[in-house]
Amino acid sequence: MLVITALAVVRTRSLFAVVTLSGVFSLLSALLFVTLDAVDVAFTEAAVGAGISTVLMLGTLALTSRSERSEKKTQIVPLLTVVVAGAAMVYGTLDMPNFGSPDAPAQTHVGPEYFERIPKEIDVPNAVTAILASYRGFDTLGETAVVFTAGIGVLMLMSGLGRRRKEDEDDPDQEGGST
Amino acid sequence: MRHHLILRVITKLLVGTIFLFALYVQFHGDYSPGGGFQAGVIMAVGFIIYGIVFTLEKVKAVFPPWLVHKVVALGVLIYAGTGIYSLFYGYGYLDYAAIDPHHPVHGQHLGILIVELGVGVTVTGVMVAVYYAFAARAPSLSDEDW
Amino acid sequence: MFEEMTVEFILGHLNYWFFILLMMTGLYVVIAKGNLVKKIVGLNIFQTSVFMLYISTGKVEGGTAPIFPMDMKIDPEMIYSNPLPHVLILTAIVVGIATTSLGLALIIRIREEYHTIEEHEIAEQETKISLAELNGDQLISGGNS
Numbered sequence: 001m002l003v004i005t006a007l008a009v010v011r012t013r014s015l016f017a018v019v020t021l022s023g024v025f026s027l028l029s030a031l032l033f034v035t036l037d038a039v040d041v042a043f044t045e046a047a048v049g050a051g052i053s054t055v056l057m058l059g060t061l062a063l064t065s066r067s068e069r070s071e072k073k074t075q076i077v078p079l080l081t082v083v084v085a086g087a088a089m090v091y092g093t094l095d096m097p098n099f100g101s102p103d104a105p106a107q108t109h110v111g112p113e114y115f116e117r118i119p120k121e122i123d124v125p126n127a128v129t130a131i132l133a134s135y136r137g138f139d140t141l142g143e144t145a146v147v148f149t150a151g152i153g154v155l156m157l158m159s160g161l162g163r164r165r166k167e168d169e170d171d172p173d174q175e176g177g178s179t
Numbered sequence: 180m181r182h183h184l185i186l187r188v189i190t191k192l193l194v195g196t197i198f199l200f201a202l203y204v205q206f207h208g209d210y211s212p213g214g215g216f217q218a219g220v221i222m223a224v225g226f227i228i229y230g231i232v233f234t235l236e237k238v239k240a241v242f243p244p245w246l247v248h249k250v251v252a253l254g255v256l257i258y259a260g261t262g263i264y265s266l267f268y269g270y271g272y273l274d275y276a277a278i279d280p281h282h283p284v285h286g287q288h289l290g291i292l293i294v295e296l297g298v299g300v301t302v303t304g305v306m307v308a309v310y311y312a313f314a315a316r317a318p319s320l321s322d323e324d325w
Numbered sequence: 326m327f328e329e330m331t332v333e334f335i336l337g338h339l340n341y342w343f344f345i346l347l348m349m350t351g352l353y354v355v356i357a358k359g360n361l362v363k364k365i366v367g368l369n370i371f372q373t374s375v376f377m378l379y380i381s382t383g384k385v386e387g388g389t390a391p392i393f394p395m396d397m398k399i400d401p402e403m404i405y406s407n408p409l410p411h412v413l414i415l416t417a418i419v420v421g422i423a424t425t426s427l428g429l430a431l432i433i434r435i436r437e438e439y440h441t442i443e444e445h446e447i448a449e450q451e452t453k454i455s456l457a458e459l460n461g462d463q464l465i466s467g468g469n470s
Binding site: 086 | 333337338340342345346348353356360363365366370376380381382384386390393394406407408411412413414417418422423425426427431433436442450460
């Protein structure tokens with residue numbers, strides 16, 4: 001179903017439909033995360049992907065155009081690139097452990113150690129929260145800083161210019177002369 | 180959206196529930212799925228839905244933009260401040276044992292709670308700020324477009 | 326290599342291949358489509374499929390979500406999935422939406438400057454502007470000599 005939705009995104013020309021489909025895609029992937037035992041991630045994906053990002057994209061569409069212009073140029077080169085890259089990745093997965101196998105390298109190193117240490121050191125039932133905030137506190141601080149920076153960036157792009165526009169209108173010969 | 184009576188009533192009911200749920204997710208993140216990131220997003224959704232159904236001016240009256248900008252920075256400050264606090268008490272940066280030296284596990288609990296609060300506050304602030312920035316430019320949709 | 330290709334192997338790797346298929350779909354949208362909003366959607370698909378790849382490495386057969394009982398009495402028989410990928414992806418999703426909003430803001434600004442969000446139209450306008458600037462420079466230098 002995820003694949004069908006993704007392919008529909010490729011084919012659809014109406015941007016409104018594309019944005020809605022991307023919301024559907026997010027919800028479906030949240031379902032997938034639940035089946036993969038990642039309830040925290042599913043929660044986030046459902047709230048972020050289906051909620052906020054759809055709203056923001058619709059806001060963008062309201063400010064821009066609603067449909068994509070048709071393109072006539074051939075698209076063999078991108079397709080070829082994608083196929084080659086995909087084939088390389090599939091070749092890479094041949095060495096990976098089977099899905100869900102308990103003796104995979106990802107399962108044998110830090111994972112069990114966390115399970116041993118969390119009850120003793122942190123005593124928080126949700127292991128994801130414990131690792132997020134305590135063992136990987138520096139990472140999370142960095143992520144928070146990234147979110148902060150992105151927010152500042154958006155504000156500078158969007159609201160800062162509005163102010164400059166207004167100044168332009170006040171004295172048109174200062175900026176208007178150069179353009 | 181002045182004519183959509185049902186939408187307006189339902190939204191009024193929903194917004195309170197959404198905020199309550201966000202706070203639950205925020206402070207119950209230790210025990211069940213959830214935490215600062217999710218709670219921040221849900222909280223922001225509450226403001227955004229209010230802004231969509233009612234007008235942007237109304238939601239700006241509730242949560243003014245200058246406050247949003249302060250809140251964005253406040254979250255990162257809370258997080259980084261926790262680290263600096265533990266530095267002052269002779270522990271490593273972000274070592275939550277410093278909060279309650281006699282009972283390190285308890286300190287960890289509190290530390291996680293505070294840090295998650297910082298994350299949640301920042302995420303809420305950023306999402307609401309981004310929404311304000313986008314919505315302030317959008318030409319308000321007339322009812323005929325729906 | 327190919328003698329290992331048993332049914333078990335294929336079933337065990339099928340999920341990775343699906344994620345790669347999704348990833349490549351997203352990549353194709355990013356490369357081939359000229360519309361900037363669509364590129365962002367493609368980027369989101371790519372991103373989400375990477376998340377799926379990570380999460381699927383954390384899954385343990387017969388495991389459950391990594392949340393302990395409230396009283397912290399952990400049954401040693403119980404298998405939990407690896408929480409580390411969950412943590413990484415959790416933060417990555419939120420960072421992803423932050424960067425997406427930055428991209429959308431950029432698109433809006435581009436639209437305001439160029440009045441289009443199609444890549445080739447922007448390129449055309451850019452060529453026109455740079456050609457005009459080139460001609461202008463030649464005119465000025467011609468006038469001086």
